[in-house]
Amino acid sequence: MRFILTLLLLLSYSNSFSCYNEYYALDAKGQFHQIEETKRILFMQHFDLIDIEKQLISLEQKLKKKADFRLLSDYGLHLVQAGKVKEGLVIFEKLAELHPNEYSIIANLGTTYELSGQNELALEYIRRGIQLNPNSHGGSEWIHVKILEAKIALAKDPDYLSNHTVLNLNANQKQSQKVFDQLYIQLQERVPFSPKEPNPIMADLFVEMGDFYFENISFEHAKAFYQIAKIYYKSDRKDIDEKIGKARKLREKYAASRPDASNIKRDPSIKQEVPSEMTTSIKVAGIPYQDYFHNPPGSDYSINWSKIETDPVKLLAYAGIQPESPKESKAVPDSTLNDGRHIKATVTVTKTKIPILWIGLTLATLIIAIFTYFKARRKK
Known part of the structure; x- marks a missing residue:
């Protein structure tokens, strides 16, 4: 009986390995790359409004018990994520005045200025944030600066992106994995604030990401990024169709290619859990661009604002901050x-x-x- 149980356990152990899959993608040169397809980083299209409502209610109760500017900063961030940009701006302006060296406040004020259309002020505060914490967001805030500079340039010259890119990368940067890891971080943070509508800045960034993937990792993933630029952000750039066409031609060219030990460029960050002879190699192909997006359960939820405080004066008072008396101002x-x-x-x-x-x-x-x-x- 003990022999039979041992045999069954061994068979179960063996079968569990036989179902293990490894994923590979081809770049434009025909080089196979090992990728973690099941752990693909997704872009959240909208914020989880159910969670934001819960956070706001919880933070308000904490603020009433403890006057803490950090709690108010978190509250302001959730207000902005929920679309209350005007109210969040009042909070962050006052907090920045009182805590000019607090990175999160300065950075959030810069982002809130951007969302309110004040790109020059946004640029000033994002630069200040980098001075305070250059390693924040994986050291990617230099990309935020480039985006704001491009927005300012577009306001002056609507044709700016016809002969420039947002990032204006040099040859070395275009081949840098670190640069594109940082771009991924920035895109993840910006997509929830950037709805499905014409957006030349976001389209340009996704084309940039696509170009990197095309040459260095996967023309299939590159095609999906190009389609996000064209379909989701409604870019009218003619070269995007050409790029998508090249990716499809490469799919046909390498249709019969299969990965083996001699032609695979392995990713050292991917842990080899079982011997290669016990795995099934799967070539990635035909990725719909929609697969890169994720909608949290509360994305179509409507927050009940009647039970949430949005008055900046009252919220500042919760944190022990007395706002200045209203003055009549002339722009x-x-x-x-x-x-x-x-x-x-x-x-x-x-x-x-x-x-x-x-x-x-x-x-x-x-x-x-x-x-x-x-x-x-x-x-x-």
């Missing part, structure tokens, strides 16, 4: 600094209230003086 045209950046200047106009009684007494005194003067002249 002044943008000022240009020496480094070419633009800032919004604001002049505060203070109204002086003159007592009506004082005006009346002055007029009365003047009338009496004139009347006395003319009366004296008649007597003469």
